[in-house]
Amino acid sequence: MSLAMQTKINLSEMSADRAQPQRSAVTPPIRLTRSERMRLGTIGLIGFIGIWSLLSLTGLVPRQFLPAPHEVLIRFIELLGTPFAGATLVEHLASSFMRFAYGFLLAAMIGIPLGLLMGWYRWLDDVITPIFDMLRFIAPIAWVPFAALWFGTGIGGPIMIIFAGAFPPCLINAYRGARFVNRNVIEAAQMLGTSNLRIVTEVLLPASIPSIVAGLRVSAGLAWQSLIGAELIVASAGVGFMMVQAQAGVATATVMTCMLAIGLVGLLIDVALRQIETAIRRRHGQS
Amino acid sequence: MTNNRRLIVGFATLAVIAAIWYVMTEATGWISPGRFPTPLDTWDALSQVTFGEYANGALYEHAFHSVKLVLLGFMVAAGIGVPLGLLMGWNSKAEALINPIFLLIRPIPPLAWIPLAILWLGLGDAAKVMVIWFAAFVPSVVNSYTGVKAIDPAVIEAVRMLGTPRWRFIREVMIPAALPMIFTGLRLSLQASWTTLVAAELVGALYGLGRVLNVAQQDIYPGMILVGMISVAILGWATTMILGQVEQRSLRWMQVRG
Amino acid sequence: MASIEFSSVGKVFNRAGIDFVTLDGVDLSVAEKEFVAIVGPSGCGKTTCLRMAAGFEFPTLGTVKVNYRDVTAPGPDRAVVFQQFALFPWKTVAQNIELGLRNKGVPKVERQERVKNAIALMSLQGYESAYPHQLSGGMQQRVAIARAYVLEPEVLLMDEPFGALDAQTRVSMQEELVRLARVNPRTVLFITHAVEEAVYLADRVAIMTKRPGRIKEIIDIKSVRLAEKWDEHERIEDVMDLESFVHLRTHIWRSLREEKGSQVH
Ligand SMILES: Nc1ncnc2c1ncn2[C@@H]1O[C@H](COP(=O)(O)OP(=O)(O)OP(=O)(O)O)[C@@H](O)[C@H]1O
Ligand SMILES: [Mg+2]
Numbered sequence: 001m002s003l004a005m006q007t008k009i010n011l012s013e014m015s016a017d018r019a020q021p022q023r024s025a026v027t028p029p030i031r032l033t034r035s036e037r038m039r040l041g042t043i044g045l046i047g048f049i050g051i052w053s054l055l056s057l058t059g060l061v062p063r064q065f066l067p068a069p070h071e072v073l074i075r076f077i078e079l080l081g082t083p084f085a086g087a088t089l090v091e092h093l094a095s096s097f098m099r100f101a102y103g104f105l106l107a108a109m110i111g112i113p114l115g116l117l118m119g120w121y122r123w124l125d126d127v128i129t130p131i132f133d134m135l136r137f138i139a140p141i142a143w144v145p146f147a148a149l150w151f152g153t154g155i156g157g158p159i160m161i162i163f164a165g166a167f168p169p170c171l172i173n174a175y176r177g178a179r180f181v182n183r184n185v186i187e188a189a190q191m192l193g194t195s196n197l198r199i200v201t202e203v204l205l206p207a208s209i210p211s212i213v214a215g216l217r218v219s220a221g222l223a224w225q226s227l228i229g230a231e232l233i234v235a236s237a238g239v240g241f242m243m244v245q246a247q248a249g250v251a252t253a254t255v256m257t258c259m260l261a262i263g264l265v266g267l268l269i270d271v272a273l274r275q276i277e278t279a280i281r282r283r284h285g286q287s
Numbered sequence: 288m289t290n291n292r293r294l295i296v297g298f299a300t301l302a303v304i305a306a307i308w309y310v311m312t313e314a315t316g317w318i319s320p321g322r323f324p325t326p327l328d329t330w331d332a333l334s335q336v337t338f339g340e341y342a343n344g345a346l347y348e349h350a351f352h353s354v355k356l357v358l359l360g361f362m363v364a365a366g367i368g369v370p371l372g373l374l375m376g377w378n379s380k381a382e383a384l385i386n387p388i389f390l391l392i393r394p395i396p397p398l399a400w401i402p403l404a405i406l407w408l409g410l411g412d413a414a415k416v417m418v419i420w421f422a423a424f425v426p427s428v429v430n431s432y433t434g435v436k437a438i439d440p441a442v443i444e445a446v447r448m449l450g451t452p453r454w455r456f457i458r459e460v461m462i463p464a465a466l467p468m469i470f471t472g473l474r475l476s477l478q479a480s481w482t483t484l485v486a487a488e489l490v491g492a493l494y495g496l497g498r499v500l501n502v503a504q505q506d507i508y509p510g511m512i513l514v515g516m517i518s519v520a521i522l523g524w525a526t527t528m529i530l531g532q533v534e535q536r537s538l539r540w541m542q543v544r545g
Numbered sequence: 546m547a548s549i550e551f552s553s554v555g556k557v558f559n560r561a562g563i564d565f566v567t568l569d570g571v572d573l574s575v576a577e578k579e580f581v582a583i584v585g586p587s588g589c590g591k592t593t594c595l596r597m598a599a600g601f602e603f604p605t606l607g608t609v610k611v612n613y614r615d616v617t618a619p620g621p622d623r624a625v626v627f628q629q630f631a632l633f634p635w636k637t638v639a640q641n642i643e644l645g646l647r648n649k650g651v652p653k654v655e656r657q658e659r660v661k662n663a664i665a666l667m668s669l670q671g672y673e674s675a676y677p678h679q680l681s682g683g684m685q686q687r688v689a690i691a692r693a694y695v696l697e698p699e700v701l702l703m704d705e706p707f708g709a710l711d712a713q714t715r716v717s718m719q720e721e722l723v724r725l726a727r728v729n730p731r732t733v734l735f736i737t738h739a740v741e742e743a744v745y746l747a748d749r750v751a752i753m754t755k756r757p758g759r760i761k762e763i764i765d766i767k768s769v770r771l772a773e774k775w776d777e778h779e780r781i782e783d784v785m786d787l788e789s790f791v792h793l794r795t796h797i798w799r800s801l802r803e804e805k806g807s808q809v810h
Pocket of ligand 2: 592593
């Protein structure tokens with residue numbers, strides 16, 4: 001009888017590996033099955049939420065400072081419709097998202113062309129790079145005072161902070177993309193008498209798109225986080241502002257609701273850009 | 288040759304910027320001193336905060352305070368995050384247990400923890416350390432984890448074949464193998480620590496460079512704002528350089544050429 | 546004292562829910578201090594056999610015994626020379642070779658002595674404190690062999706150890722291995738694609754069928770080698786010219802070709 005037939009019978013009672021290693025001090029990494037993974041993950045989550053609930057419900061941590069998970073959820077739903085600090089959660093989120101979108105688009109619209117041009121024109125690279133290196137170590141959030149001074153605390157200031165957070169990855173990735181374009185392609189274009197500007201728009205740009213899109217994803221994450229920071233400090237609307245107000249009023253459940261909302265929107269932005277990234281990569285024949 | 292060229296153009300650029308700065312502010316006044324400081328304003332602000340006091344302290348006190356908090360938060364985060372990342376990378380049960388919690392918390396940007404930290408711990412140092420901890424923790428864990436995951440399975444088999452005891456494996460194989468990634472994580476952590484600290488101090492603090500920025504903003508004192516920003520940048524740069532040195536030293540085996 | 550014994554070994558791998566029968570009834574025994582080479586078509590399960598003897602993989606059916614005991618885990622008594630070297634990039638050549646001895650608790654002085662000998666044996670002098678990435682592929686392979694040899698293991702398991710070497714280095718390593726095997730014989734299981742190498746090195750050559758792998762034929766080389774006094778020739782090319790060698794080689798070639806020919810794809 002061939003093994004192929006025997007195993008049909010034996011495998012069920014004999015799972016993949018029969019003998020278990022005992023002697024070696026270092027045991028090999030275990031592969032978990034999907035269900036084991038799910039089970040452990042659920043245990044982890046339940047443990048996390050359980051400890052949180054326990055701390056809160058038993059009063060070990062005053063309820064005022066640590067509301068139970070379900071209270072945060074209830075508050076979340078409440079705030080969707082009830083105004084807090086002048087607007088509902090949705091309205092605050094919308095106003096934050098608008099600023100995010102403006103700042104992010106501005107950073108992309110300046111950073112990407114500049115990065116591409118820097119990748120093509122050496123002199124531009126030589127001029128911009130030292131400035132960029134100098135500014136790189138200034139945390140985006142440190143621009144807050146100037147941003148408030150120059151553009152006010154309404155919409156202009158926060159947009160500048162977002163810009164400061166989102167700009168570097170846009171620039172760097174466009175630059176790298178343009179820098180590492182296959183030389184043969186460029187030479188072929190030059191041979192055909194393509195003008196410099198044409199090379200940038202019709203050779204470097206398409207070739208750098210995967211790199212640029214990857215940069216945009218990083219950039220969006222930083223932009224979203226910088227915006228929250230900016231709104232904590234200078235703003236009169238937005239989730240960050242809402243959070244500061246809630247903190248001042250010791251409304252912990254509201255603070256946590258805002259954190260949840262911020263996390264969700266950040267996640268959505270990332271998922272959306274990731275979709276775009278994979279779509280573009282697929283179109284460019286890369287995986 | 289190219290390096291020289293870069294250096295020269297770099298310095299020339301900076302010189303031109305300085306000149307433009309001078310011309311736009313001091314010489315012509317096209318940019319009003321209420322919006323951006325003149326070089327002289329900046330110098331005045333610098334000497335004021337260096338030799339005198341501003342926002343409850345001298346510059347070195349603020350700087351010392353900020354550096355202290357950054358290092359404290361960063362070290363606690365790395366001290367917990369790196370071992371946790373290594374554990375999750377090696378032990379798939381630990382990974383399966385912890386990863387979902389991680390996925391839940393990770394999308395919340397570190398800066399969004401600031402209000403909660405203030406609620407819990409007030410405006411003092413503890414809140415800052417907590418937020419920095421959050422900011423620095425994630426990159427430490429993620430990169431250490433990735434580093435362990437990327438260890439060549441054949442190397443692990445060699446370890447087992449040679450009968451290596453567990454602790455020796457961890458010390459001499461797992462950590463060195465993951466070290467390049469660990470350092471990548473630490474660099475990101477350090478950067479995040481600075482960003483978070485500045486934000487947290489801007490939101491509310493008694494000392495620190497963020498406090499200087501905050502007070503200067505309220506005083507509409509552009510010279511001091513610039514001094515604060517430059518101080519933050521220099522300190523961020525310096526700590527990154529030190530970490531880079533440690534990294535180079537620790538990864539010497541990668542650098543030697545054949 | 547040390548021998549390797551495969552009895553009716555079957556191995557099934559599960560890939561994406563589908564069972565692949567890789568080995569189906571492998572019977573092979575390697576006597577104490579015997580050198581057995583396995584040849585067979587690619588993918589027939591040679592590496593799988595070796596990994597089971599090493600303790601990295603376990604049989605689905607049947608048993609694999611080393612020293613009359615079921616193999617349960619890897620250990621320094623069965624040193625493996627990996628096909629992909631598997632050196633520690635952050636350790637110097639000497640540190641790579643030394644690790645196994647440290648694990649065994651060999652005292653420092655003896656350790657240094659043995660590392661030195663192993664380095665000399667593999668002609669790696671002068672590279673003690675070099676890192677693997679500074680060495681050529683052939684030198685890295687020699688470090689991997691030295692790391693196994695230095696343990697003075699009862700059993701040596703080698704998976705195409707010369708596969709990555711250039712022709713010249715390969716020949717000198719083969720000659721070296723033959724010299725060692727004659728001077729200080731060990732139990733060796735040796736996998737190779739090169740028929741000449743198998744005939745030149747081994748006491749016996751086991752030919753495997755295509756997947757699902759089984760031992761198709763075992764050729765005794767040792768008796769021919771002793772009868773025809775191969776060992777009097779120092780160089781591999783002289784041995785390869787001998788009629789008895791050519792005869793064995795051709796026989797194995799034919800046997801392997803039958804397997805290739807009957808492959809479906
Ligand atoms: N861990 C594994 N999981 C699934 N299938 C495996 C695994 N290891 C080996 N196999 C399969 O088992 C078969 C035999 O593999 P093995 O590596 O033993 O072949 P081999 O004879 O050494 O081949 P080669 O001469 O090419 O090295 C192959 O079809 C391979 O795909
Ligand atoms: Mg193989």
